[in-house]
Amino acid sequence: MADAVPATGTVHWIGAGLSTGSGLAALCEHADRVRLWHRTVRRAAAALDGLGLTGRAEPRAYTLDALAAELSPGDVVVSMLPAPDHGPLLEVCVAARAHFACSSYAADAVCAQAPAAAAAGVVVLTEAGLDPGVDHLFAHSLVARARRAIGERTPASYRLTSYCGGVPAVPDDFRYRFSWAPLGVLNALRTPARYLDDGVETVVDRPWEATRGHLVGGERFEAYPNRDSLPFIGQYALPPAWRPLVFVRGTLRLDGWLRAWDAVFEKLRTGDDARIAALARELAAAHPTTAADRDRVVLSVALEVTADPDSRAGDVGSWSGEYLLDLEGDADESAMARCVSRPLALGVRHVLDGSLPPGLGRAAGTAERSERWLDELRADGLDFTLRVTN
Secondary structure: OOOOOOOOOEEEEEOOOOOOOHHHHHHHHHOOEEEEEEOOHHHHHHHHHHOOOEOOEEEEEOOHHHHHHHOOOOOEEEEOOOHHHHHHHHHHHHHHOOEEEEOOOOOHHHHHOHHHHHHOOOEEEEOOEEOOEHHHHHHHHHHHHHHHHHOOOOOEEEEEEEEEEEEEOOOOOOOOOEOOOHHHHHHHHOOOEEEEEOOEEEEEOOHHHHOEEEEEOOEEEEEEEOOEOOHHHHHOOOOOOEEEEEEEEEEEEEOOHHHHOHHHHHHHHHOOHHHHHHHHHHHHHHOEOOOOOOEEEEEEEEEEEEEOOOOOOOOOOEEEEEEEEEEEOOOOOOHHHHHHHHHHHHHHHHHHOOOOOOEEEEOOOOHHHHHHHHHHHHHOOOOOEEEEEO
């Protein structure tokens, strides 16, 4: 692996959608130069004006070729584009020896280029938003605390749940308003989910059919699994001596969501890609998050560990902890934009200061880094709470 290419201090932020918020403003404070790339220069300038950043960042019309022409070794490219666009974008970054950061899961095309990026000294930071991102930080912190309390070699069983959702701050009849790409919401519901329930590996083709009630801070939500949870057992470094009873990462929705979306689910069961894309447009028009609406982000990550009765666990037979982030948007910024863009901007700052190694990485590589990032996010104004019980 080569040493990381020294950062130039220039950041290229690609896209100005619903998740672009005060994180971009924070980068304007820490970077030497920021360029916002959007569909046209006029749209980029309008987005900067809406964020109060006119004159602090440069508007650009985005095409891959136009970006490539302005990239220098050590620049940082921040992608707010859909995950399928990340592969070609990273290819341009590696060729230019520019660093790359995004808030999305690492797509296969991104993982395939990780060795070339590492050899070129290029940092590839992924999963550095809200979910994935802050949820990983919470999980790593909880596992490290439980290790210290129970002992990583103590035979034990555990339950880990990680649920996140963007919901209306004031519930509506649809029990939802779209705070990110509607097609992404629908396609996530069409993607099978794999998780552990009662110690048994479970796969559901239609995740919403596994929806169940879930209490967060005494409030009832509905929760369902998404994607493949099982690889995160290793990513979160859960001790092999601990036996998983429940391990699930999923989505939170307001109570009553399952019933309110019944007609949507029927179309998801039978529609092809074109019909689902049309449905996404229909729902976006019918249930947008407007300037008058306030959104709410709720992220709950909880871990319960119980030592086996015949193990010698000292005075601690069980341990539980829960991180809770519960944030409402305001007139200046949506909760979703704040919760995605601020962690991502923090990650970019660590690319700029040279503290991240080249190659593929995630926001939470270790428990130690997670604690440091959580402290920094608190200092940046992203509030959350931790409750621990022995």
